[in-house]
Amino acid sequence: MYSTHALHRALQQTPDLPMTVSGSRTRTVRESFERISRLAGAFRELGVRPGDRVAILALNSDRYHEIFFATWWCGAVVNPINIRWSPAEITGALRDAQPSLLLADDSRLSLVTELTAGALIGVYCGDGSPPDDMLGYEDLVANTKPVPDLRTGEDAPASLLYTGGTTGSAKGVLMTHRNLMTSAVSHETAQAGGVSLLTAPMFHIAALSCWLTQNYHGGTVVFLPSFEPGSVLAAIEKYRVTSVTLVPTMIGMLLDHPDLGSFDTSSLWALGYGAAPMPATLLERARRALPGAGFVQGYGTTETAIVTALTRKDHEVGGTRLRSAGRVAAHCEVRIATGDGSEAPRGEVGELLVRGDGCMREYWRQPEQTAAVLRDGWLHTGDAAYMDDDGFVYIVDRLADMIITGGENVYSSEVENALATHPAVAACAVIGLPDQRWGERVHAVVVLAPGARATEAELRTHAAASIARYKVPRAIDFVAAMPLSAAGKVLKSLLRDQLVTG
Structure with missing residues (x-):
């Protein structure tokens, strides 16, 4: 498995299909392919080598999409950074990752100017004119010849995402191409040829997985720079969005929007949710307000991506299973372990352990932390859970x-x-x-x-x-x-x- 596979497949089968929509820009598969191959050539000319990190500090956009593919195109590792972090947290993550390039838009430009004053090469990927001390993204695309795709994949490193950062130092989670693609093919929210709306930040594993899944199935991705209920509803109506994944707090804000009923949301085929528990009352409100949408829940962590799924059919059946995180996805195995490591009886709470090709390779440069969570082939999530007699997993709490x-x-x-x-x-x-x-x-x-x-x-x-x-x-x-x-x-x-x- 290599992560640019979907791009080559799309060029072969649907070259003129809109691939990305971002603000006023719409680009087809053919246009995206050409730009990505040129951007990858620019990265190589700037010294990016296989295994190097390419950092991104920006809001969602079509350029985020191009940067991800171009980075993989030249065999490097995407390193998206949380734009909401403090300057100390951002500089700490960059110091740890040691990227070859830093691409940034206007969202944290003053900080980036300080960071790129040293040896780090800065590329401005916003919509304005690039600062004097940064290279221009569009100039690189326009003035560089395309290069062949290295088709790096399988167990080569693909992404370096940092966890949390709210309690102690953030840890870099290193995922391989196999890790990312294994999880992506297990998602149910994408519809072949559909239109996916991406509003969750791309530096988060859930958004990255949803984006990969949409590209894997083939279709269009509409990017919003951030979540705003009115903008989400307007985008669903304008672009006939078929799938979107939100966290419960976002769904609540969507349902509370005073003009919800005036937007046409009938195109919505799948509404995915996860990252936090969904109150039963909120789910019922959502099902009444969006009767045409099928609901899908996914549970996972930065270290594992998707682990369990509560499918559209499960939501239709309803009952007590709606309180669960669903059954284990086809690509992985789950175990509920007691304190001594043995498997807990059905219905008894223990720690949720995961193994399979979707689990991370390691914590970046932290062998002791890696050894603490990867033991005997199992990744220890730190989540307390139990499993019922039908195999549905119920997440009870973080053990902490x-x-x-x-x-x-x-x-x-x-x-x-x-x-x-x-x-x-x-x-x-x-x-x-x-x-x-x-x-x-x-x-x-x-x-x-x-x-x-x-x-x-x-x-x-x-x-x-x-x-x-x-x-x-x-x-x-x-x-x-x-x-x-x-x-x-x-x-x-x-x-x-x-x-x-x-």
């Missing part, structure tokens, strides 16, 4: 987020699910705070739905109707919005730090 109060284990997801069933709750997060008597106490942070009202006592009483009293939050804070990562996940570590400090 499990709350131990008075000797009892409390999984934040079950408390969040109990709170989320209250009609006034738009979003909630449950964390453990230090407690002198109990070790930890259960604490909730809640965002109320627009125009809704609820008291702390009311929500605690509501939760107590479905969970044990020791699991009910001892206190609840009301906030206007949750702190979210670039992937749309609630930053519980930040909430915890703020509350402890406060």
